[in-house]
Amino acid sequence: MALSALTAPAVAATDGGASAQGYACSNGKFCIYSGWDGTGEVCEFIPPVANTVDTCGFIRNSGNNVLSVRNLMGYKVQYYKGTNYGDRVGSTPSNGNGNLQGNYQIRSLKRQ
Template sequence: MNRITALVVASIALAGGLATGPTATATDRAGATNSAQAAYSCSPGNFCIYSDWNGGGTRCQWSDSRKANTADNCSFIQRGQNVRSVWNATGHRVQYYTQTNYHSRVGSTPAGQGGNLQGNYQIRSFKPQ
């Protein structure tokens, strides 16, 4: 009987351990998401663009709700580098364009969100949606 009892106890322990596995994974994923958001250094109220993936590289940020020409004060755009990631810390969705003066819309990002882009274009202007 002791062998059967030990087997039952071991089975219950194993089942209990498996039941907590997904919870740990979900916690890890949430932690990774929070870490990703923390990687995007963007001051509240600003729209930020980055020369590298995941908010890395050179950052340009604007507190203005719209910018007709980002090259006016963004060094990596002036050097011809593409935008690889964005973060929108404003209170509104931001639309962005590959040309100055709000021409050739390429995308938009909701308030409080961001992430990686295709990385094969520059954001040359932006405004609220």
């Protein structure tokens, strides 16, 4: 797949601080959220993860899309719409968080 086929840019880095309203995430984890601005249900991961559906309830049980992410891994994490690292859709730098396009699920992720 050509790099120009990516559908989402990297989420901009922030100061790493979560607001009181969202982005709750354990240190050393990559978190995905069912709501905008780090709200809603959260699933925490330590990459690499070949299939997020195995452990993420809001994707497995509800089929919800991922609307926001937070990266507290200490390195850039890239994510994919397909399991087993297929169809790369974006990445988030260390200590970055933000909203995504909201029209897909993150089905796998790994260190970039």
